[in-house]
Amino acid sequence: MLTPHAIAALNAEHATSDPKAILRAAFAQWPGAELSFSGAEDVVLIELASKLLPRVNAFTLDTGRLHPETYQFIERVRVHYPLDLDVLSPDAAQLQAFVREKGLFSFYEDGHEACCGIRKVAPLRRKLATVDAWISGQRRDQSPTRADVPLFEIDAAFSTPDHQLIKINPLANWSSADVWNYIRLFDVPYNSLHDRGFISIGCEPCTRAIGPNQHEREGRWWWEEATIKECGLHKRPPQS
Numbered sequence: 001m002l003t004p005h006a007i008a009a010l011n012a013e014h015a016t017s018d019p020k021a022i023l024r025a026a027f028a029q030w031p032g033a034e035l036s037f038s039g040a041e042d043v044v045l046i047e048l049a050s051k052l053l054p055r056v057n058a059f060t061l062d063t064g065r066l067h068p069e070t071y072q073f074i075e076r077v078r079v080h081y082p083l084d085l086d087v088l089s090p091d092a093a094q095l096q097a098f099v100r101e102k103g104l105f106s107f108y109e110d111g112h113e114a115c116c117g118i119r120k121v122a123p124l125r126r127k128l129a130t131v132d133a134w135i136s137g138q139r140r141d142q143s144p145t146r147a148d149v150p151l152f153e154i155d156a157a158f159s160t161p162d163h164q165l166i167k168i169n170p171l172a173n174w175s176s177a178d179v180w181n182y183i184r185l186f187d188v189p190y191n192s193l194h195d196r197g198f199i200s201i202g203c204e205p206c207t208r209a210i211g212p213n214q215h216e217r218e219g220r221w222w223w224e225e226a227t228i229k230e231c232g233l234h235k236r237p238p239q240s
């Protein structure tokens with residue numbers, strides 16, 4: 001079990017490290033750490049991890065509501081890298097009961113939490129119970145809810161009294177421009193929806209293209225407040 005003090009020391013040690021060095025340190029300390037894969041940032045991390053490991057372990061959430069382009073992108077990444085990819089599905093009985101009661105578009109009426117809870121958070125919770133550490137592509141400049149994302153953290157949302165879970169965010173210090181410069185420089189595969197004005201891509205009914213000067217998260221759950229635009233995967237306790 002790492003103490004908050006030890007986590008603070010790791011963050012201080014790597015405050016100016018590049019993402020590859022952070023990944024190297026993460027795999028040295030948690031060899032079973034798995035990458036969470038959905039967006040452009042995550043493929044940058046897979047690319048970097050593939051330079052450090054013979055095979056990379058990653059998982060992705062198949063909510064059943066993704067764009068066809070996103071499924072094609074997932075498969076392209078799966079075959080492009082030496083990747084062992086777990087595609088996580090929602091619990092069929094739980095989902096069937098939910099849809100029977102609330103239909104297929106209840107999130108427009110009463111918010112996305114219940115649907116995300118079944119399609120994303122529960123499968124993720126089952127997966128994270130099997131690992132000691134996971135790696136996400138969160139960046140601080142992605143949204144108001146991510147402005148203070150650290151490089152290393154104890155995952156307060158998914159740790160339990162018997163199981164401490166560490167979360168590593170190697171791209172926390174990177175900007176969107178850094179990510180896209182890397183993608184172009186190293187010819188990293190990306191979701192073709194990005195060429196049609198989509199920036200932050202989630203499920204098809206909850207994602208839309210954005211216009212010039214709009215923030216990237218404005219294309220997600222656009223009917224909700226910016227400060228609650230998280231699907232439960234990256235919830236963090238209030239920071240002092």
Ligand code: SF4
Pocket residue numbers: 063065107111112113115116117119120202203204205206231
């Ligand atoms: S993003 Fe939308 S469709 Fe996808 S799980 Fe959340 S509420 Fe459901």
